[in-house]
Amino acid sequence: MFRLTCLKRSxxxxxxxxxxxILSQFNFSCNTxxxxxxxxxxxxxxxxxxxxxxxxxxxxxxxxxYMTERGGYDSLKASIKEWFKDSLTxxxxxxxxxxxxxxxxxxxxxxxxxxxxxxxxxxxxxxxxVFIENDSLFIDENFGNEAGQDLHxxxxxxxxxxxxxxxxxxxxxxxxxxxTEISYINYTLESSFGKQLHTxxxxxxxxxxEIEGHMHTYGGVRINLLKKKDVRSAIYDSIxxxxxxxxxxxxxxxxxxxNAKEWDVxxxxxxxxxxxxxxxxxxxxxxxxxxxSSALTRKLMNYIAPDKYSLGDExxxxxxxxxxxxxxxxxxxxxxxxxxxxxxxxxxNAGTFSSAHMFFCGFKHYKMGVTAGEPGIERFLIxxxxxxxxxxxTKCKFxxxxxxxxxxxxxxxxxxxxxxxxxxxxLLHDRINQRDGQLDSIISLVDLKW
Numbered sequence: 001m002f003r004l005t006c007l008k009r010s011x012x013x014x015x016x017x018x019x020x021x022i023l024s025q026f027n028f029s030c031n032t033x034x035x036x037x038x039x040x041x042x043x044x045x046x047x048x049x050x051x052x053x054x055x056x057x058x059x060x061x062x063x064x065x066y067m068t069e070r071g072g073y074d075s076l077k078a079s080i081k082e083w084f085k086d087s088l089t090x091x092x093x094x095x096x097x098x099x100x101x102x103x104x105x106x107x108x109x110x111x112x113x114x115x116x117x118x119x120x121x122x123x124x125x126x127x128x129x130v131f132i133e134n135d136s137l138f139i140d141e142n143f144g145n146e147a148g149q150d151l152h153x154x155x156x157x158x159x160x161x162x163x164x165x166x167x168x169x170x171x172x173x174x175x176x177x178x179x180t181e182i183s184y185i186n187y188t189l190e191s192s193f194g195k196q197l198h199t200x201x202x203x204x205x206x207x208x209x210e211i212e213g214h215m216h217t218y219g220g221v222r223i224n225l226l227k228k229k230d231v232r233s234a235i236y237d238s239i240x241x242x243x244x245x246x247x248x249x250x251x252x253x254x255x256x257x258x259n260a261k262e263w264d265v266x267x268x269x270x271x272x273x274x275x276x277x278x279x280x281x282x283x284x285x286x287x288x289x290x291x292x293s294s295a296l297t298r299k300l301m302n303y304i305a306p307d308k309y310s311l312g313d314e315x316x317x318x319x320x321x322x323x324x325x326x327x328x329x330x331x332x333x334x335x336x337x338x339x340x341x342x343x344x345x346x347x348x349n350a351g352t353f354s355s356a357h358m359f360f361c362g363f364k365h366y367k368m369g370v371t372a373g374e375p376g377i378e379r380f381l382i383x384x385x386x387x388x389x390x391x392x393x394t395k396c397k398f399x400x401x402x403x404x405x406x407x408x409x410x411x412x413x414x415x416x417x418x419x420x421x422x423x424x425x426x427l428l429h430d431r432i433n434q435r436d437g438q439l440d441s442i443i444s445l446v447d448l449k450w
Contacts, residue, residue, distance in 0.1 A: 124220025
């Protein structure tokens, strides 16, 4: 079997030969009818749904190829169509199309096979959450009941006979990521590792795991155990005491518009506290915030923005393919009691996404303070306003954006991810030991001007 060590050397646009190598990992053939005939989908139906996917990619938003090359996409699209000359199952259709969606390098595009009720009851998933550091894998939390947390932080060298390096390479789907993007791709792999092992590599049921040279066998867990229910409030605030100084700390967990009332209660109370205590330093933590409503971040801007600002403008279609948009009038922050006049620092990471990323760009461009942490994968032009559809004949769910937004700081010559002013990487040692090294680093600078 071809080993996907070549994936490290691939370009951001997947070559046809590499696409064929990836499909070979899924161990199916388009030239043979395996499985019940009733479970297979006719070529004309495969092509019907594939045409819908590619049409939505190419036309639902003005600039779908901002982070990749159109030529490579077209080449990969043509080679995928060759696999639809015979009937396939819905799983095989998914395997064939997934690399094309992945090649866009845009997290707002995604595809997934629809899980049946039987699948959700019978499938058993990898029973651990993980840390990913470069090409290495470490155990985080145990989701099952077979053992305690004694494996926390241990290095995993193989799963079901496959080296973890090869597993991670296959999950990358042939897409090469720049150094500034690695933290994002590892972040997303960590958050869905068990699901991707099951969906992309067919690993389910029992897992033989080599941990620091010793073999361990664990049964898989049901999908509902893979993610703990998030019971955190939308906003958390506190006062941090460091070097005889007080620092305000505001953690924004999410931008769910359903939490608007919580914002209306907690923000005034927090900034009133800062005013009464004469706190002059403020850390705003937008890490692990996948976005939601930009209307909520505007509530925060009312307290910290010293002047007019913008969070972005919607892009429109241009006949000459140049980025086209009409700058909208700048927003004026509302007059609010206890407006903060001290120094701010904004913490971001690979999980600062969508409207949280828009806030990051506005904060940075209008010099509202210092930004620190790690970059994600998004640029100064992003997609948004997502829709989803279930494909009629293959029963896969496809998620796609319908708009693009030009963010403050945009330049037609810069396509790199937006960088914070101070880059502070997440350290594996800190994560294993449940320390927040990024926040600690910021607090240690309390006596310096941010």
